[in-house]
Amino acid sequence: MLAKALTIVPEPDSVAGGLGYEPKWDGFRAIVYWDGESVEIGSRGAKSLTRYFPELVAECARQLPQPCVLDGEIVVRSAIGGGEHLDWEALSQRIHPAASRVASLSVETPASFVAFDLLGLGSESLLDAPFADRRAALETLFADLSAPLHLTRQTRDVALARRWLVEFEGAGLDGVVSKPLAAGYAPGKRLMLKTKHVRTADVVLTGYRVHKSGSGVGSLLLSLYDARGELRGVGGASAFTDVRRRELIDELAPLVADDPHGEGERSRFSGSRDMSFVRLRPERVLEVKYDQMEGERFRHTVQFLRWRPDRDARSCTFEQLEVPAGYDLAEVLSTPVE
Incomplete structure:
Protein backbone atom coordinates (compact mmCIF):
# COMPACT_ATOMS: atom_id res chain seq x y z
CA MET A 1 0.00 0.00 0.00
CA LEU A 2 1.31 3.44 -0.96
CA ALA A 3 0.91 7.00 0.33
CA LYS A 4 -0.24 10.31 -1.12
CA ALA A 5 1.88 13.36 -0.31
CA LEU A 6 0.51 16.24 1.79
CA THR A 7 2.21 19.44 2.91
CA ILE A 8 0.92 19.24 6.51
CA VAL A 9 0.03 16.47 8.96
CA PRO A 10 -3.78 16.23 8.55
CA GLU A 11 -6.36 16.51 11.31
CA PRO A 12 -7.63 13.11 12.56
CA ASP A 13 -11.22 13.83 11.54
CA SER A 14 -10.24 14.67 7.95
CA VAL A 15 -10.75 10.99 7.06
CA ALA A 16 -13.79 8.87 7.96
CA GLY A 17 -12.97 6.65 10.90
CA GLY A 18 -10.03 8.78 12.00
CA LEU A 19 -6.28 8.59 11.52
CA GLY A 20 -3.35 6.97 13.26
CA TYR A 21 0.06 8.65 12.94
CA GLU A 22 3.46 6.98 12.61
CA PRO A 23 7.04 8.09 11.91
CA LYS A 24 8.03 7.74 8.25
CA TRP A 25 11.09 5.51 8.05
CA ASP A 26 13.64 6.03 5.29
CA GLY A 27 15.04 2.61 4.47
CA PHE A 28 14.14 -0.32 2.24
CA ARG A 29 10.40 -1.03 2.23
CA ALA A 30 10.01 -4.77 2.75
CA ILE A 31 7.42 -7.52 3.17
CA VAL A 32 8.53 -10.34 5.50
CA TYR A 33 6.95 -13.76 5.00
CA TRP A 34 7.38 -16.33 7.81
CA ASP A 35 5.59 -19.65 7.31
CA GLY A 36 6.97 -21.34 10.40
CA GLU A 37 9.82 -22.98 8.50
CA SER A 38 11.45 -20.36 6.26
CA VAL A 39 11.67 -16.57 5.93
CA GLU A 40 11.41 -14.63 2.69
CA ILE A 41 11.91 -10.88 2.38
CA GLY A 42 10.49 -9.08 -0.67
CA SER A 43 10.99 -5.49 -1.78
CA ARG A 44 8.22 -3.08 -2.78
CA GLY A 45 9.04 -3.95 -6.39
CA ALA A 46 8.67 -7.68 -5.65
CA LYS A 47 12.43 -8.37 -5.80
CA SER A 48 13.89 -10.74 -3.25
CA LEU A 49 16.00 -9.15 -0.51
CA THR A 50 16.38 -12.37 1.48
CA ARG A 51 20.03 -13.12 0.64
CA TYR A 52 21.20 -9.62 1.57
CA PHE A 53 19.98 -9.68 5.17
CA PRO A 54 20.81 -13.09 6.70
CA GLU A 55 20.78 -11.61 10.22
CA LEU A 56 17.15 -10.55 9.82
CA VAL A 57 16.20 -13.92 8.37
CA ALA A 58 17.71 -15.61 11.42
CA GLU A 59 16.05 -13.26 13.91
CA CYS A 60 12.62 -13.51 12.29
CA ALA A 61 12.82 -17.31 12.38
CA ARG A 62 13.97 -17.25 16.00
CA GLN A 63 11.60 -14.62 17.41
CA LEU A 64 8.32 -14.60 15.47
CA PRO A 65 5.93 -16.73 17.52
CA GLN A 66 3.72 -17.88 14.64
CA PRO A 67 3.47 -17.65 10.83
CA CYS A 68 2.77 -14.13 9.64
CA VAL A 69 3.22 -11.56 6.87
CA LEU A 70 4.68 -8.21 7.96
CA ASP A 71 4.95 -4.90 6.17
CA GLY A 72 7.77 -2.66 7.32
CA GLU A 73 11.12 -1.05 6.67
CA ILE A 74 14.68 -2.35 6.77
CA VAL A 75 17.08 0.21 8.26
CA VAL A 76 20.65 0.40 9.52
CA ARG A 77 21.36 2.17 12.80
CA SER A 78 24.66 3.99 13.33
CA ALA A 79 26.05 5.76 16.39
CA ILE A 80 26.56 9.45 15.69
CA GLY A 81 27.63 11.98 18.31
CA GLY A 82 26.63 9.89 21.30
CA GLY A 83 23.24 8.92 19.85
CA GLU A 84 21.92 6.85 16.97
CA HIS A 85 20.90 7.86 13.46
CA LEU A 86 19.55 6.12 10.38
CA ASP A 87 22.46 5.39 8.05
CA TRP A 88 21.27 5.29 4.42
CA GLU A 89 24.77 4.92 3.01
CA ALA A 90 25.50 1.86 5.14
CA LEU A 91 22.13 0.40 4.20
CA SER A 92 22.74 0.89 0.48
CA GLN A 93 26.06 -0.95 0.75
CA ARG A 94 24.21 -4.04 1.96
CA ILE A 95 23.06 -4.82 -1.59
CA HIS A 96 26.21 -6.61 -2.72
CA PRO A 97 26.63 -9.45 -5.25
CA ALA A 98 29.34 -11.30 -3.33
CA ALA A 99 28.10 -13.76 -0.68
CA SER A 100 31.28 -13.27 1.39
CA ARG A 101 30.74 -9.51 1.49
CA VAL A 102 27.07 -9.95 2.40
CA ALA A 103 28.14 -12.17 5.32
CA SER A 104 30.73 -9.67 6.60
CA LEU A 105 28.39 -6.67 6.27
CA SER A 106 25.68 -8.49 8.20
CA VAL A 107 28.09 -8.36 11.15
CA GLU A 108 29.74 -4.98 10.51
CA THR A 109 26.53 -3.04 9.77
CA PRO A 110 23.63 -5.23 10.94
CA ALA A 111 20.16 -4.21 9.84
CA SER A 112 16.96 -3.77 11.83
CA PHE A 113 13.38 -4.38 10.73
CA VAL A 114 10.70 -1.89 11.81
CA ALA A 115 7.22 -3.35 11.39
CA PHE A 116 4.23 -1.11 10.75
CA ASP A 117 1.52 -3.44 9.44
CA LEU A 118 0.36 -7.04 9.71
CA LEU A 119 -1.07 -8.55 6.51
CA GLY A 120 -1.51 -12.14 7.60
CA LEU A 121 -1.47 -14.13 10.83
CA GLY A 122 -1.40 -17.91 10.93
CA SER A 123 -3.56 -19.05 8.02
CA GLU A 124 -5.72 -15.91 8.11
CA SER A 125 -5.40 -13.00 5.66
CA LEU A 126 -5.86 -9.61 7.32
CA LEU A 127 -5.93 -7.55 4.13
CA ASP A 128 -9.63 -6.71 4.51
CA ALA A 129 -9.45 -5.98 8.25
CA PRO A 130 -9.50 -2.31 9.34
CA PHE A 131 -6.05 -0.94 10.05
CA ALA A 132 -6.97 -0.35 13.71
CA ASP A 133 -7.53 -4.11 14.09
CA ARG A 134 -4.35 -4.98 12.18
CA ARG A 135 -2.36 -2.63 14.39
CA ALA A 136 -3.80 -4.16 17.58
CA ALA A 137 -2.88 -7.63 16.35
CA LEU A 138 0.62 -6.39 15.42
CA GLU A 139 1.13 -4.99 18.93
CA THR A 140 0.16 -8.34 20.43
CA LEU A 141 2.52 -10.19 18.05
CA PHE A 142 5.45 -7.91 18.96
CA ALA A 143 4.78 -7.79 22.70
CA ASP A 144 7.72 -10.06 23.55
CA LEU A 145 10.03 -9.39 20.58
CA SER A 146 13.32 -7.54 20.81
CA ALA A 147 15.94 -5.86 18.62
CA PRO A 148 16.61 -6.06 15.74
CA LEU A 149 12.83 -6.51 15.30
CA HIS A 150 10.92 -3.39 16.23
CA LEU A 151 7.34 -2.13 16.24
CA THR A 152 7.02 1.42 14.94
CA ARG A 153 5.55 4.11 17.16
CA GLN A 154 1.95 5.17 16.70
CA THR A 155 -0.23 7.92 18.13
CA ARG A 156 -3.70 9.32 17.50
CA ASP A 157 -2.63 12.72 18.84
CA VAL A 158 -2.10 15.03 15.87
CA ALA A 159 -0.17 17.55 17.97
CA LEU A 160 2.32 14.86 18.96
CA ALA A 161 2.58 13.70 15.33
CA ARG A 162 3.41 17.24 14.24
CA ARG A 163 6.10 17.37 16.91
CA TRP A 164 7.50 14.09 15.58
CA LEU A 165 7.73 15.65 12.12
CA VAL A 166 10.19 18.20 13.51
CA GLU A 167 12.04 16.22 16.17
CA PHE A 168 12.54 12.84 14.51
CA GLU A 169 14.27 14.31 11.48
CA GLY A 170 17.27 14.74 13.76
CA ALA A 171 17.50 10.94 13.89
CA GLY A 172 17.32 10.61 10.10
CA LEU A 173 13.61 9.87 9.74
CA ASP A 174 11.70 11.09 6.72
CA GLY A 175 8.44 12.59 8.03
CA VAL A 176 5.07 11.33 9.29
CA VAL A 177 2.60 8.83 7.77
CA SER A 178 -1.12 9.21 8.52
CA LYS A 179 -3.12 6.00 8.20
CA PRO A 180 -6.93 5.67 7.98
CA LEU A 181 -7.91 3.52 10.95
CA ALA A 182 -10.99 2.07 9.24
CA ALA A 183 -9.33 1.14 5.94
CA GLY A 184 -8.31 -2.29 4.75
CA TYR A 185 -4.91 -2.95 3.17
CA ALA A 186 -5.06 -2.05 -0.53
CA PRO A 187 -1.84 -2.96 -2.41
CA GLY A 188 -0.86 -0.35 -4.98
CA LYS A 189 -3.44 2.19 -3.75
CA ARG A 190 -2.48 5.50 -2.16
CA LEU A 191 -4.81 5.41 0.84
CA MET A 192 -2.17 6.47 3.34
CA LEU A 193 -1.03 10.09 3.63
CA LYS A 194 2.59 11.17 4.01
CA THR A 195 4.03 14.46 5.16
CA LYS A 196 7.71 14.92 4.41
CA HIS A 197 10.22 17.68 4.92
CA VAL A 198 10.44 19.96 1.88
Whole structure:
Protein backbone atom coordinates (compact mmCIF):
# COMPACT_ATOMS: atom_id res chain seq x y z
CA MET A 1 0.00 0.00 0.00
CA LEU A 2 1.31 3.44 -0.96
CA ALA A 3 0.91 7.00 0.33
CA LYS A 4 -0.24 10.31 -1.12
CA ALA A 5 1.88 13.36 -0.31
CA LEU A 6 0.51 16.24 1.79
CA THR A 7 2.21 19.44 2.91
CA ILE A 8 0.92 19.24 6.51
CA VAL A 9 0.03 16.47 8.96
CA PRO A 10 -3.78 16.23 8.55
CA GLU A 11 -6.36 16.51 11.31
CA PRO A 12 -7.63 13.11 12.56
CA ASP A 13 -11.22 13.83 11.54
CA SER A 14 -10.24 14.67 7.95
CA VAL A 15 -10.75 10.99 7.06
CA ALA A 16 -13.79 8.87 7.96
CA GLY A 17 -12.97 6.65 10.90
CA GLY A 18 -10.03 8.78 12.00
CA LEU A 19 -6.28 8.59 11.52
CA GLY A 20 -3.35 6.97 13.26
CA TYR A 21 0.06 8.65 12.94
CA GLU A 22 3.46 6.98 12.61
CA PRO A 23 7.04 8.09 11.91
CA LYS A 24 8.03 7.74 8.25
CA TRP A 25 11.09 5.51 8.05
CA ASP A 26 13.64 6.03 5.29
CA GLY A 27 15.04 2.61 4.47
CA PHE A 28 14.14 -0.32 2.24
CA ARG A 29 10.40 -1.03 2.23
CA ALA A 30 10.01 -4.77 2.75
CA ILE A 31 7.42 -7.52 3.17
CA VAL A 32 8.53 -10.34 5.50
CA TYR A 33 6.95 -13.76 5.00
CA TRP A 34 7.38 -16.33 7.81
CA ASP A 35 5.59 -19.65 7.31
CA GLY A 36 6.97 -21.34 10.40
CA GLU A 37 9.82 -22.98 8.50
CA SER A 38 11.45 -20.36 6.26
CA VAL A 39 11.67 -16.57 5.93
CA GLU A 40 11.41 -14.63 2.69
CA ILE A 41 11.91 -10.88 2.38
CA GLY A 42 10.49 -9.08 -0.67
CA SER A 43 10.99 -5.49 -1.78
CA ARG A 44 8.22 -3.08 -2.78
CA GLY A 45 9.04 -3.95 -6.39
CA ALA A 46 8.67 -7.68 -5.65
CA LYS A 47 12.43 -8.37 -5.80
CA SER A 48 13.89 -10.74 -3.25
CA LEU A 49 16.00 -9.15 -0.51
CA THR A 50 16.38 -12.37 1.48
CA ARG A 51 20.03 -13.12 0.64
CA TYR A 52 21.20 -9.62 1.57
CA PHE A 53 19.98 -9.68 5.17
CA PRO A 54 20.81 -13.09 6.70
CA GLU A 55 20.78 -11.61 10.22
CA LEU A 56 17.15 -10.55 9.82
CA VAL A 57 16.20 -13.92 8.37
CA ALA A 58 17.71 -15.61 11.42
CA GLU A 59 16.05 -13.26 13.91
CA CYS A 60 12.62 -13.51 12.29
CA ALA A 61 12.82 -17.31 12.38
CA ARG A 62 13.97 -17.25 16.00
CA GLN A 63 11.60 -14.62 17.41
CA LEU A 64 8.32 -14.60 15.47
CA PRO A 65 5.93 -16.73 17.52
CA GLN A 66 3.72 -17.88 14.64
CA PRO A 67 3.47 -17.65 10.83
CA CYS A 68 2.77 -14.13 9.64
CA VAL A 69 3.22 -11.56 6.87
CA LEU A 70 4.68 -8.21 7.96
CA ASP A 71 4.95 -4.90 6.17
CA GLY A 72 7.77 -2.66 7.32
CA GLU A 73 11.12 -1.05 6.67
CA ILE A 74 14.68 -2.35 6.77
CA VAL A 75 17.08 0.21 8.26
CA VAL A 76 20.65 0.40 9.52
CA ARG A 77 21.36 2.17 12.80
CA SER A 78 24.66 3.99 13.33
CA ALA A 79 26.05 5.76 16.39
CA ILE A 80 26.56 9.45 15.69
CA GLY A 81 27.63 11.98 18.31
CA GLY A 82 26.63 9.89 21.30
CA GLY A 83 23.24 8.92 19.85
CA GLU A 84 21.92 6.85 16.97
CA HIS A 85 20.90 7.86 13.46
CA LEU A 86 19.55 6.12 10.38
CA ASP A 87 22.46 5.39 8.05
CA TRP A 88 21.27 5.29 4.42
CA GLU A 89 24.77 4.92 3.01
CA ALA A 90 25.50 1.86 5.14
CA LEU A 91 22.13 0.40 4.20
CA SER A 92 22.74 0.89 0.48
CA GLN A 93 26.06 -0.95 0.75
CA ARG A 94 24.21 -4.04 1.96
CA ILE A 95 23.06 -4.82 -1.59
CA HIS A 96 26.21 -6.61 -2.72
CA PRO A 97 26.63 -9.45 -5.25
CA ALA A 98 29.34 -11.30 -3.33
CA ALA A 99 28.10 -13.76 -0.68
CA SER A 100 31.28 -13.27 1.39
CA ARG A 101 30.74 -9.51 1.49
CA VAL A 102 27.07 -9.95 2.40
CA ALA A 103 28.14 -12.17 5.32
CA SER A 104 30.73 -9.67 6.60
CA LEU A 105 28.39 -6.67 6.27
CA SER A 106 25.68 -8.49 8.20
CA VAL A 107 28.09 -8.36 11.15
CA GLU A 108 29.74 -4.98 10.51
CA THR A 109 26.53 -3.04 9.77
CA PRO A 110 23.63 -5.23 10.94
CA ALA A 111 20.16 -4.21 9.84
CA SER A 112 16.96 -3.77 11.83
CA PHE A 113 13.38 -4.38 10.73
CA VAL A 114 10.70 -1.89 11.81
CA ALA A 115 7.22 -3.35 11.39
CA PHE A 116 4.23 -1.11 10.75
CA ASP A 117 1.52 -3.44 9.44
CA LEU A 118 0.36 -7.04 9.71
CA LEU A 119 -1.07 -8.55 6.51
CA GLY A 120 -1.51 -12.14 7.60
CA LEU A 121 -1.47 -14.13 10.83
CA GLY A 122 -1.40 -17.91 10.93
CA SER A 123 -3.56 -19.05 8.02
CA GLU A 124 -5.72 -15.91 8.11
CA SER A 125 -5.40 -13.00 5.66
CA LEU A 126 -5.86 -9.61 7.32
CA LEU A 127 -5.93 -7.55 4.13
CA ASP A 128 -9.63 -6.71 4.51
CA ALA A 129 -9.45 -5.98 8.25
CA PRO A 130 -9.50 -2.31 9.34
CA PHE A 131 -6.05 -0.94 10.05
CA ALA A 132 -6.97 -0.35 13.71
CA ASP A 133 -7.53 -4.11 14.09
CA ARG A 134 -4.35 -4.98 12.18
CA ARG A 135 -2.36 -2.63 14.39
CA ALA A 136 -3.80 -4.16 17.58
CA ALA A 137 -2.88 -7.63 16.35
CA LEU A 138 0.62 -6.39 15.42
CA GLU A 139 1.13 -4.99 18.93
CA THR A 140 0.16 -8.34 20.43
CA LEU A 141 2.52 -10.19 18.05
CA PHE A 142 5.45 -7.91 18.96
CA ALA A 143 4.78 -7.79 22.70
CA ASP A 144 7.72 -10.06 23.55
CA LEU A 145 10.03 -9.39 20.58
CA SER A 146 13.32 -7.54 20.81
CA ALA A 147 15.94 -5.86 18.62
CA PRO A 148 16.61 -6.06 15.74
CA LEU A 149 12.83 -6.51 15.30
CA HIS A 150 10.92 -3.39 16.23
CA LEU A 151 7.34 -2.13 16.24
CA THR A 152 7.02 1.42 14.94
CA ARG A 153 5.55 4.11 17.16
CA GLN A 154 1.95 5.17 16.70
CA THR A 155 -0.23 7.92 18.13
CA ARG A 156 -3.70 9.32 17.50
CA ASP A 157 -2.63 12.72 18.84
CA VAL A 158 -2.10 15.03 15.87
CA ALA A 159 -0.17 17.55 17.97
CA LEU A 160 2.32 14.86 18.96
CA ALA A 161 2.58 13.70 15.33
CA ARG A 162 3.41 17.24 14.24
CA ARG A 163 6.10 17.37 16.91
CA TRP A 164 7.50 14.09 15.58
CA LEU A 165 7.73 15.65 12.12
CA VAL A 166 10.19 18.20 13.51
CA GLU A 167 12.04 16.22 16.17
CA PHE A 168 12.54 12.84 14.51
CA GLU A 169 14.27 14.31 11.48
CA GLY A 170 17.27 14.74 13.76
CA ALA A 171 17.50 10.94 13.89
CA GLY A 172 17.32 10.61 10.10
CA LEU A 173 13.61 9.87 9.74
CA ASP A 174 11.70 11.09 6.72
CA GLY A 175 8.44 12.59 8.03
CA VAL A 176 5.07 11.33 9.29
CA VAL A 177 2.60 8.83 7.77
CA SER A 178 -1.12 9.21 8.52
CA LYS A 179 -3.12 6.00 8.20
CA PRO A 180 -6.93 5.67 7.98
CA LEU A 181 -7.91 3.52 10.95
CA ALA A 182 -10.99 2.07 9.24
CA ALA A 183 -9.33 1.14 5.94
CA GLY A 184 -8.31 -2.29 4.75
CA TYR A 185 -4.91 -2.95 3.17
CA ALA A 186 -5.06 -2.05 -0.53
CA PRO A 187 -1.84 -2.96 -2.41
CA GLY A 188 -0.86 -0.35 -4.98
CA LYS A 189 -3.44 2.19 -3.75
CA ARG A 190 -2.48 5.50 -2.16
CA LEU A 191 -4.81 5.41 0.84
CA MET A 192 -2.17 6.47 3.34
CA LEU A 193 -1.03 10.09 3.63
CA LYS A 194 2.59 11.17 4.01
CA THR A 195 4.03 14.46 5.16
CA LYS A 196 7.71 14.92 4.41
CA HIS A 197 10.22 17.68 4.92
CA VAL A 198 10.44 19.96 1.88
CA ARG A 199 13.20 22.51 1.51
CA THR A 200 14.85 24.43 -1.30
CA ALA A 201 18.48 25.22 -2.08
CA ASP A 202 20.38 27.13 -4.74
CA VAL A 203 23.03 24.87 -6.27
CA VAL A 204 25.68 25.05 -8.97
CA LEU A 205 25.26 23.07 -12.18
CA THR A 206 28.53 21.24 -12.85
CA GLY A 207 27.58 18.61 -15.42
CA TYR A 208 24.98 16.30 -16.87
CA ARG A 209 24.53 12.69 -17.83
CA VAL A 210 23.01 11.71 -21.16
CA HIS A 211 19.66 9.94 -20.87
CA LYS A 212 19.73 6.15 -21.03
CA SER A 213 17.90 6.35 -24.38
CA GLY A 214 20.97 8.11 -25.79
CA SER A 215 18.98 11.26 -26.51
CA GLY A 216 18.96 14.38 -24.36
CA VAL A 217 19.92 15.14 -20.77
CA GLY A 218 19.08 12.39 -18.30
CA SER A 219 20.14 14.14 -15.10
CA LEU A 220 21.80 17.35 -13.98
CA LEU A 221 24.81 17.07 -11.66
CA LEU A 222 24.79 19.54 -8.78
CA SER A 223 27.46 20.96 -6.48
CA LEU A 224 28.00 23.41 -3.63
CA TYR A 225 31.07 25.32 -2.48
CA ASP A 226 32.56 24.20 0.84
CA ALA A 227 34.24 26.36 3.48
CA ARG A 228 37.56 26.16 1.58
CA GLY A 229 35.98 27.42 -1.62
CA GLU A 230 36.05 24.04 -3.34
CA LEU A 231 33.15 22.54 -5.29
CA ARG A 232 31.70 19.33 -3.88
CA GLY A 233 29.11 17.16 -5.63
CA VAL A 234 25.85 16.98 -3.68
CA GLY A 235 23.55 14.96 -5.95
CA GLY A 236 21.43 15.17 -9.08
CA ALA A 237 18.12 16.33 -10.54
CA SER A 238 16.21 14.35 -13.17
CA ALA A 239 12.63 13.52 -14.28
CA PHE A 240 12.51 15.73 -17.38
CA THR A 241 10.14 15.22 -20.29
CA ASP A 242 11.46 13.97 -23.64
CA VAL A 243 11.11 17.43 -25.15
CA ARG A 244 12.83 19.13 -22.22
CA ARG A 245 15.73 16.65 -22.26
CA ARG A 246 16.49 17.50 -25.87
CA GLU A 247 16.13 21.24 -25.25
CA LEU A 248 18.64 21.07 -22.41
CA ILE A 249 21.37 19.69 -24.68
CA ASP A 250 21.29 22.87 -26.79
CA GLU A 251 20.67 25.14 -23.82
CA LEU A 252 23.71 23.87 -21.94
CA ALA A 253 26.06 23.61 -24.94
CA PRO A 254 27.70 27.02 -24.28
CA LEU A 255 28.69 25.82 -20.78
CA VAL A 256 30.54 22.65 -21.86
CA ALA A 257 34.04 22.69 -20.34
CA ASP A 258 37.29 22.40 -22.29
CA ASP A 259 37.72 18.93 -20.72
CA PRO A 260 34.13 17.74 -21.05
CA HIS A 261 34.44 14.06 -20.22
CA GLY A 262 34.10 12.85 -16.64
CA GLU A 263 33.44 9.58 -14.82
CA GLY A 264 31.17 9.51 -11.79
CA GLU A 265 31.24 7.35 -8.67
CA ARG A 266 29.46 4.03 -8.79
CA SER A 267 27.06 2.75 -6.18
CA ARG A 268 25.58 -0.70 -5.52
CA PHE A 269 22.57 0.38 -7.56
CA SER A 270 24.40 1.62 -10.64
CA GLY A 271 25.52 -1.85 -11.75
CA SER A 272 26.85 -1.74 -15.30
CA ARG A 273 25.09 1.57 -16.00
CA ASP A 274 27.21 4.17 -17.81
CA MET A 275 28.35 6.66 -15.15
CA SER A 276 30.19 9.02 -17.52
CA PHE A 277 29.06 12.62 -17.71
CA VAL A 278 29.58 15.87 -19.58
CA ARG A 279 31.47 18.39 -17.46
CA LEU A 280 30.14 21.99 -17.48
CA ARG A 281 31.77 25.22 -16.36
CA PRO A 282 30.35 26.08 -12.90
CA GLU A 283 28.54 29.25 -13.95
CA ARG A 284 24.82 28.46 -13.86
CA VAL A 285 22.73 28.31 -10.68
CA LEU A 286 19.42 26.55 -10.21
CA GLU A 287 16.97 26.21 -7.34
CA VAL A 288 15.97 22.68 -6.33
CA LYS A 289 13.56 21.13 -3.86
CA TYR A 290 14.90 18.47 -1.51
CA ASP A 291 13.84 16.66 1.65
CA GLN A 292 17.04 16.15 3.68
CA MET A 293 20.77 15.61 3.53
CA GLU A 294 22.82 12.45 4.08
CA GLY A 295 26.16 13.83 5.18
CA GLU A 296 27.16 16.30 2.47
CA ARG A 297 24.82 14.95 -0.23
CA PHE A 298 21.10 15.09 -0.89
CA ARG A 299 19.66 11.82 0.37
CA HIS A 300 17.41 11.44 -2.68
CA THR A 301 17.24 12.83 -6.21
CA VAL A 302 16.07 16.43 -5.99
CA GLN A 303 13.46 18.27 -8.04
CA PHE A 304 14.36 21.09 -10.42
CA LEU A 305 12.38 24.25 -9.65
CA ARG A 306 13.88 27.11 -11.70
CA TRP A 307 17.05 28.71 -13.00
CA ARG A 308 18.51 31.48 -10.81
CA PRO A 309 20.30 33.89 -13.17
CA ASP A 310 20.35 36.42 -10.33
CA ARG A 311 22.63 34.25 -8.17
CA ASP A 312 26.40 34.12 -8.40
CA ALA A 313 27.64 30.53 -8.38
CA ARG A 314 30.25 31.31 -5.72
CA SER A 315 27.48 32.28 -3.31
CA CYS A 316 26.02 28.75 -3.34
CA THR A 317 27.55 27.21 -0.23
CA PHE A 318 26.67 24.56 2.35
CA GLU A 319 25.86 27.32 4.84
CA GLN A 320 22.43 27.83 3.27
CA LEU A 321 21.31 24.30 4.19
CA GLU A 322 19.14 23.80 7.25
CA VAL A 323 20.62 21.34 9.74
CA PRO A 324 18.01 19.63 11.96
CA ALA A 325 18.60 19.36 15.69
CA GLY A 326 20.05 16.02 16.65
CA TYR A 327 17.71 13.34 18.02
CA ASP A 328 18.59 9.84 19.21
CA LEU A 329 17.11 7.08 17.04
CA ALA A 330 17.01 4.82 20.10
CA GLU A 331 14.40 7.17 21.58
CA VAL A 332 12.24 6.85 18.46
CA LEU A 333 12.23 3.07 18.83
CA SER A 334 11.71 3.01 22.60
CA THR A 335 7.92 3.45 22.91
CA PRO A 336 5.63 1.88 20.29
CA VAL A 337 2.28 3.37 21.42
CA GLU A 338 1.48 6.86 22.69
